[in-house]
Amino acid sequence: MIEWSEPQRMIQKMVRDFVEKEVVPNLDDIEYNGVPPYEILRKMIKTFGMDAMAKQNFEKQIARDKARAAGEEPERKEKDEDEEGGSGGEQAAMTMIPVIELSRHAQGLVTAMGVSMGLTGGAIMGKGTIEQKERWALPLLTMEKVGAWAISEPNSGSDAFGQMKAVARRDGDGYVINGSKTWITNGPYADTIVLICKLAEDGVEPADRKIVSFILDSGMEGLEQSKPFKKMGIGSSPTGELFLSDVKVGRDRLLGGSEDSYGRSGAKATFMQERAGVAAMALGMVERALELSVEYAKDRKQFGRPIGDNQLIQLKLAKMEVARMNLQNLVFRYVETMAQGKTMTMAEASAMKLYAAQTAMEVTTEAVQVFGGFGYMRESRVEQLMRDAKILQIYAGTDEMQIIAIARDLLAR
Numbered sequence: 001m002i003e004w005s006e007p008q009r010m011i012q013k014m015v016r017d018f019v020e021k022e023v024v025p026n027l028d029d030i031e032y033n034g035v036p037p038y039e040i041l042r043k044m045i046k047t048f049g050m051d052a053m054a055k056q057n058f059e060k061q062i063a064r065d066k067a068r069a070a071g072e073e074p075e076r077k078e079k080d081e082d083e084e085g086g087s088g089g090e091q092a093a094m095t096m097i098p099v100i101e102l103s104r105h106a107q108g109l110v111t112a113m114g115v116s117m118g119l120t121g122g123a124i125m126g127k128g129t130i131e132q133k134e135r136w137a138l139p140l141l142t143m144e145k146v147g148a149w150a151i152s153e154p155n156s157g158s159d160a161f162g163q164m165k166a167v168a169r170r171d172g173d174g175y176v177i178n179g180s181k182t183w184i185t186n187g188p189y190a191d192t193i194v195l196i197c198k199l200a201e202d203g204v205e206p207a208d209r210k211i212v213s214f215i216l217d218s219g220m221e222g223l224e225q226s227k228p229f230k231k232m233g234i235g236s237s238p239t240g241e242l243f244l245s246d247v248k249v250g251r252d253r254l255l256g257g258s259e260d261s262y263g264r265s266g267a268k269a270t271f272m273q274e275r276a277g278v279a280a281m282a283l284g285m286v287e288r289a290l291e292l293s294v295e296y297a298k299d300r301k302q303f304g305r306p307i308g309d310n311q312l313i314q315l316k317l318a319k320m321e322v323a324r325m326n327l328q329n330l331v332f333r334y335v336e337t338m339a340q341g342k343t344m345t346m347a348e349a350s351a352m353k354l355y356a357a358q359t360a361m362e363v364t365t366e367a368v369q370v371f372g373g374f375g376y377m378r379e380s381r382v383e384q385l386m387r388d389a390k391i392l393q394i395y396a397g398t399d400e401m402q403i404i405a406i407a408r409d410l411l412a413r
């Protein structure tokens with residue numbers, strides 16, 4: 001794959017038009033004035049029939065799960081073509097295109113949507129019981145409800161499991177959960193929360209405790225959701241804290257229905273999914289930074305000629321184009337990988353995330369430089385791209401943690 005196909009380009013154009021019409025005029029509200037992003041996202045999902053597609057896929061998966069539970073081998077059509085929306089590659093392309101287009105203007109929208117539909121809905125669809133999927137997943141997959149996926153705590157970020165303090169204790173047939181979570185995307189507005197914590201058992205050292213996850217609903221007794229934090233960037237993605245004080249849950253809320261069903265590997269599968277999406281976000285931001293920079297380099301005159309006539313500015317633009325091409329190739333590679341029904345290794349996904357995050361930061365910083373003083377002003381929009389890019393180096397595993405993952409893999413060969 002070296003370029004989007006004709007039908008994919010048509011979708012790209014339609015999404016771009018939607019973003020120009022519905023997102024751009026509301027940017028200040030969603031980025032700076034505290035207007036939650038969910039109505040715009042719901043409108044996009046409806047406009048492009050993503051909700052109907054999610055519903056059809058959901059129903060097919062439930063039917064397959066039920067057949068499997070009844071001991072029948074579910075019928076599968078040709079490889080990769082049993083989901084609505086076409087092959088694995090086609091679906092991956094259809095996911096990447098809106099991510100790229102939204103990230104050109106408001107990467108926070110992608111974060112809010114990705115955490116709700118992909119991480120929270122995806123965790124329930126991937127690890128939940130049939131009953132849990134039927135009870136919680138569909139409204140998340142259609143964005144009718146907002147989801148949050150909570151692992152980070154004040155003292156446990158990169159070392160997510162090692163220092164985790166939130167615990168569930170067995171209590172009769174259910175559990176009682178205590179602890180707090182921080183920097184949680186959609187935390188302030190989430191209707192459904194997948195909460196990852198440790199299981200406290202007598203005689204088991206904290207470091208050896210099992211990892212378990214629960215599905216919580218907003219408004220449960222003892223669960224408090226904070227107001228959104230004020231952040232450097234991605235204002236269109238609300239981020240907050242969760243406090244749990246003696247939250248009583250039944251076993252029906254234990255993800256997967258068993259204390260062994262989610263665990264460390266469940267959370268790791270989610271990390272991998274997150275990492276792959278970052279290349280698409282970076283591509284959108286880099287494309288936009290480059291376009292704006294080229295335009296400005298032609299228009300802005302100093303010393304009697306456009307600043308783009310200077311080789312120092314040309315070098316910046318040329319490096320931005322190299323970055324754009326590399327990111328696009330990574331996105332195409334991901335689509336091809338999915339088309340062939342393959343998965344990425346953790347190291348590959350980490351390498352992709354590391355490169356994408358660093359590149360987005362470098363390119364957007366250089367874009368601000370091309371714009372000079374105007375680049376420091378909000379109206380230039382490149383300053384927002386630069387602030388938005390920084391988060392890619394921090395969440396879904398910091399740059400340093402990606403480096404460790406890649407190096408570990410190399411050294412283990």
Ligand SMILES: Cc1cc2nc3c(=O)[nH]c(=O)nc-3n(C[C@H](O)[C@H](O)[C@H](O)COP(=O)(O)OP(=O)(O)OC[C@H]3O[C@@H](n4cnc5c(N)ncnc54)[C@H](O)[C@@H]3O)c2cc1C
Nearest residue numbers: 149150151152156157158183184185394395396397398400
């Ligand atoms: C906007 C935003 C949204 C987020 N959304 C979510 C969410 O929805 N759900 C969720 O659970 N979490 C979320 N997070 C949390 C995010 O995943 C963590 O911030 C991230 O994992 C880093 O953890 P930390 O902030 O505790 O940094 P720390 O782990 O304290 O790291 C601080 C610094 O030390 C470095 N470091 C740490 N350990 C090592 C090491 N062994 N070797 C070298 N360097 C190291 C780090 O790379 C970093 O540079 C979000 C964060 C932000 C800012």
